[in-house]
Amino acid sequence: ISFKAVSSFDPELDLSNQSGKVLKHVNESSHIFLGLYPGSTYSFSLRASTAKGYGPPVITQFTTKISAPSMPAYDQETSLNQTDSTVTVLLKPAQSRGAPVR
Numbered sequence: 001i002s003f004k005a006v007s008s009f010d011p012e013l014d015l016s017n018q019s020g021k022v023l024k025h026v027n028e029s030s031h032i033f034l035g036l037y038p039g040s041t042y043s044f045s046l047r048a049s050t051a052k053g054y055g056p057p058v059i060t061q062f063t064t065k066i067s068a069p070s071m072p073a074y075d076q077e078t079s080l081n082q083t084d085s086t087v088t089v090l091l092k093p094a095q096s097r098g099a100p101v102r
Helices: none
Strands: 002-008 019-021 040-046 058-063
Touching: none
Parallel strands: none
Antiparallel strands: 002 019, 002 040, 040 058
16 A cells, blocks of 8 residues: 555645555555544555566545644733733634644
8 A cells, every 4th residue: 555645725734754655464454544634635556466466556535634723721820911991812823733724
């Protein structure tokens, strides 16, 4: 089985390291691919072989699910400025998990 990332909903992701090859024994019927990026489309090519060589590949694509963005931790007492009628708070950016944060 060979795989390669072909696109992502997040344009800032570097997909160049998202590829590889896995060899399976004849009695194995599944494989879990770890470390894939959320919201990314991967191309998978599967081929069987015998002593005579390789058969034709079967190629398919799958897209991983997009997750909601994660928020950094906030200190409960984090307020930059308070007056009688206003409060200024610190806004930390959300972390993308497969798609651009808007």
